[in-house]
Amino acid sequence: xxxxxxxxxxxxxxxxxxxxxxxxxxxxxxxxxxxxxxxxxxxxxxxxxxxxxxxxxxxxxxxxxxxxxxxxxxxxxxxxxxxxxxxxxxxxxxxxxxxxxxxxxxxxxxxxxxxxxxxx
Amino acid sequence: xxxxxxxxxxxxxxxxxxxxxxxxxxxxxxxxxxxxxxxxxxxxxxxxxxxxxxxxxxxxxxxxxxxxxxxxxxxxxxxxxxxxxxxxxxxxxxxxxxxxxxxxxxx
Numbered sequence: 001x002x003x004x005x006x007x008x009x010x011x012x013x014x015x016x017x018x019x020x021x022x023x024x025x026x027x028x029x030x031x032x033x034x035x036x037x038x039x040x041x042x043x044x045x046x047x048x049x050x051x052x053x054x055x056x057x058x059x060x061x062x063x064x065x066x067x068x069x070x071x072x073x074x075x076x077x078x079x080x081x082x083x084x085x086x087x088x089x090x091x092x093x094x095x096x097x098x099x100x101x102x103x104x105x106x107x108x109x110x111x112x113x114x115x116x117x118x119x120x
Numbered sequence: 121x122x123x124x125x126x127x128x129x130x131x132x133x134x135x136x137x138x139x140x141x142x143x144x145x146x147x148x149x150x151x152x153x154x155x156x157x158x159x160x161x162x163x164x165x166x167x168x169x170x171x172x173x174x175x176x177x178x179x180x181x182x183x184x185x186x187x188x189x190x191x192x193x194x195x196x197x198x199x200x201x202x203x204x205x206x207x208x209x210x211x212x213x214x215x216x217x218x219x220x221x222x223x224x225x226x227x
Contacts, residue, residue, distance in 0.1 A: 047209075059215075100169070
């Protein structure tokens with residue numbers, strides 16, 4: 001069974017940093033593109049970033065580029081999101097998401113999410 | 121970026137009735153459109169890809185159609201477990217973008 005379990009969320013002050021982790025199991029992690037998607041309270045979904053199987057390619061939306069860094073450790077079956085210079089508008093539930101093995105960037109498995117609250 | 125607009129924001133439907141949800145793209149996304157279902161406090165669940173192909177294990181009461189800029193998700197006979205928020209997502213034009221969701225509620 002595919003499982004994605006996020007951790008690392010919490011309350012952080014504006015300008016602060018946080019590192020999210022995602023532990024993957026039930027599939028061959030190193031064979032999949034992985035993503036982070038977030039959902040602000042009461043809002044819709046927003047794709048943030050993805051990373052290639054071997055970590056050689058990474059892509060970000062403009063609003064987090066230069067502040068957030070996606071990375072992975074295939075030996076540990078883990079995905080990470082380093083978030084710096086956090087803003088109030090970064091408050092959201094952050095989901096670790098697997099891209100389908102098929103052609104196309106749609107998402108077949110999602111974690112339960114971890115809540116990040118940016119507030120003083 | 122490609123803006124995805126879903127309508128209506130809320131749809132009130134009685135159990136057993138049909139629900140029709142719309143998703144419009146600000147530019148063509150070909151048939152590269154997916155649908156997800158989200159229940160309160162849960163992660164999204166993958167339903168449909170390629171605008172019309174159901175994911176593994178998704179009941180056939182869920183069907184998708186459309187191409188280009190206009191898409192529809194139809195739930196033929198609503199079951200109690202189908203009351204949720206539904207999101208469309210395009211994966212033709214980077215960055216990948218989602219609609220704001222349609223909430224299907226019990227009438």
